[in-house]
Amino acid sequence: MNFNRKQYTEDDLLALYRGILLPRLIEERMLILLRQGRITKWFSGIGQEAISVGATLALNPDEYILPLHRNLGVFTGRNIPLDRLFAQFQGKTTGFTKGRDRSFHFGSKEHHIVGMISHLGPQLAVADGIALADLLDRKQKATLVFSGDGGASEGDFHEALNVAAVWGLPVIFMIENNGYGLSTPNSEQFKFASFIDKGPAYGIDTLQIDGNNVLEVYDTVRQAAASIRQNPRPILIEAMTFRMRGHEEASGTKYVPQELFEKWVKKDPVENFEKYLLDEMVLTSRSQVAIREELKSLIEEGLDKAFAVPMPEPNVAEELADMYRPFAPALITPTSPNTTEKRFVDAISDGLRQSLEHYPELVIMGQDIAEYGGVFKVTEGFVEQFGKQRIRNTPLCESAIVGIGLGMSVKEKKSVIEMQFADFVTSAFNQVVNNLAKSHYRWGQNADVVIRMPTGAGTAAGPFHSQSNEAWFFHTPGLKIVYPSSPYDAKGLLNAAIADPNPVLYFEHKLLYRSVASQIPDEYYTLEIGKAKLVTEGDDISIITYGMGVHWATRLLQTMPEVSADILDLRTLLPWDQEAVAQTVKKTGRVLILHEDTLTGGIGAEISAWISENCFNYLDGPVIRVASLDTAVPFSPPLEQQFLPVQRLQEKVAQLLKY
Structure with a gap:
């Protein structure tokens, strides 16, 4: 040598x-x-x-x-x-x-x-x-x-x-x-x-x-x-x-x-x-x-x-608490009454833009998001305002980009990562569930990363551009999952997700991008993660849902004026609002859980089990789930409509009302 x-x-x-x-x-x-x-x-x-x-x-x-x-x-x-x-x-x-x-x-x-x-x-x-x-x-x-x-x-x-x-x-x-x-x-x-x-x-x-x-x-x-x-x-x-x-x-x-x-x-x-x-x-x-x-x-x-040194004394409260970096946000409400009508997609874009202004350390990464503005044009015009250092086109490498997000967190930076479609997150699955989710629990390093997930069917996009895959991550402690259904919630929850120092998967239904609009505040504001919202109030049944399900349930009730129902929009899936669920169950005694994801092993199963364990005495009938078929998402529109739960929703509501 x-x-x-x-x-x-x-x-x-x-x-x-x-x-x-x-x-x-x-x-x-x-x-x-x-x-x-x-x-x-x-x-x-x-x-x-x-x-x-x-x-x-x-x-x-x-x-x-x-x-x-x-x-x-x-x-x-x-x-x-x-x-x-x-x-x-x-x-x-x-x-x-x-x-x-x-x-x-x-x-x-x-x-x-x-x-x-x-x-x-x-x-x-x-x-x-x-x-x-x-x-x-x-x-x-x-x-x-x-x-x-x-x-x-x-x-x-x-x-x-x-x-x-x-x-x-x-x-x-x-x-x-x-x-x-x-x-x-x-x-x-x-x-x-x-x-x-x-x-x-x-x-x-x-x-x-x-x-x-x-x-x-x-x-x-x-x-x-x-x-x-x-x-x-x-x-x-x-x-x-x-x-x-x-x-x-x-x-x-x-x-x-x-x-x-x-x-x-x-x-x-x-x-x-x-x-x-x-x-x-x-x-x-x-x-x-x-x-x-x-x-x-x-x-x-x-x-x-x-x-x-003695071996550790097990402490349940400490174990649960350490899955996440402690964060007690002060909710930010607009000081000006000014509002503008914005579509769902515009609200997301508005939130991203204002968060970039709010957090100089924030970087957005994703495929085709710079000059092209992303496949859904959410980041159109961002390069001109913030430059290519902060609005970064990435190679086709989902795993690396999520890992880069964790690395940037080590240096106290925030990142928003756009999955071109939620389906593509499979290529980064290991980084999400084993690196982002477990890092704080393991050695106290938080992952200040938001992953935007354009999701959902209804656009005849077939098996690889239409999946509702939120349940994959619902089972993973250390993650937070946000799923808004309105432009107002979309902006406020996105801002809140970016403010949160923990990893957040932010699901945005593609079919809502340009089909719904509402007046939303022009200023930067945040909403509470983990808090559900009553969309309608009634006494006959409770429909617990999120995302596109909110719109399906609302449209159905408009055709059934004889039915008085609570529609509870969960808005956040992890953590989900157990208190709000319990309140609506105790109020109506009849519960239907609706989601676009497939039935078996879906989020509805967990909420149903929780209701059975914690609210059984208030139930007047079984908790009924309505979800998509246990198949892949088909391409042809007639097959896709059969796959989705919309056609089965009225039948299930009628079934529940008989109890």
Whole structure:
């Protein structure tokens, strides 16, 4: 192994030595604790320490790093207190996740680290978001994100690199190529020779380095970071290395040929650097022993403190509360009586425009939303007013853009992301339900992201442009779901969603865009998320609905003057207004729940179950659900009308009135 110290001083070399030795000593101790049953799982980075340590020490302390399983050196390199680190491994409350997540699945804003989720690839886009925030603020910073060779097979890898290249984001993509994705060798992962072949295809610079040479890693990352601070752009670095233990300890290493271990043991990153420092007389036998003993003492001290902390005491209220960042908004009402008649689509556009004025840190992202104004023209004219830095056309990469939204939240920015159609959110599903929704619960990082979801059938758009998919997310704690039915609500709830620091899915029915209009305030205003609204009042039955269902129910009652009904517009689906539901149930005793989504597993099922459990004594008949057929959304108008619940609504109302 060739070490080139260049201009680096003895202090620099000793700092690298201490940096690479500490995670090795911690690992050796952890393997003992694992065998003793005092920790439950361990992902070993033995053999790969030079990459984490060299890269971390090469960056400025206030530059973000996004590590993976085998990057213990990132955490120790950022001087995280060892007792807190060990408490994290043990699931203690003094760790970084209050015992809610394990090992390196955590972040620390104080130490400028964003932790991984098990799906590996999504954090690459989060790094893009952090870098974009720095770019928008004209801060000369680099962001570094890790990926393994196996994880780089995920689509998130392509999306993150492509966006970083197109937008010129100052991100270092560090690929730790250790030859295996768990047990699958690279020959079964990809056909290209090496990751540096990827660079030209994306239009980005790439470098390949000896990942076991801590000095080479340090020098390469240091130069790359200095370069992209001055000339923002992504750089891909492929660090060639090898892990000397299993993917995690239980998996073993039987699948790896013995000759590979014999080859790579000679390239041990700690032993080789230690020998070099001894040969250069930067390190002496006495100082070598002294440093080892000092670090071992720090490890034992940290372990003693961590083991002394009791296991968490379960607290239901705290668990529920921590799913969301606390937020108590002061509702903003207009001070002027001035109103203008606006269509549903205009109200949404008005809300977006005024929120952009209200929040200078707000950025809107989506496909074709800039000069084109979006496929529904909601953002038409925005580029001229706010510029392309804040109104950003994106490549076709829903997952990356949602991940970028989370990354921007790390840097205290807000984002609104437009799904061209709600159906397309499937391509970002993992980012939404596992990253946005769980981030605050896991380590206190909120996701200040609103995802606009043009939804619904009735336009003969077929199975992939017509779905009502709100129920997919209704089951996911950590998200909020808003679904307005009128222009007034559309503007006020959108403004409220953008003000809220938690992730909000904002559903807007496409058929309402240009079919309904009303007088709404010209000024900026907000409405309360989680509060339902009585659209009509009556005594015979309660129709609980939202979105297009409000209009179906209203039109039906106009043809049935003999029926007196409450129509309760939920407006917000998560959280939904249980108090308002209970009030209308107690008032009429007959309940019909109407929604456009398919019947089985829909939101109506949950509300029906809740009514049965909490309001049973007030019911005069069964809770009846009316919803779309349990099929995909058909294209042909006659089939689509059969699919929708409108034709079955009057029959069900009549059925309910018989009780």
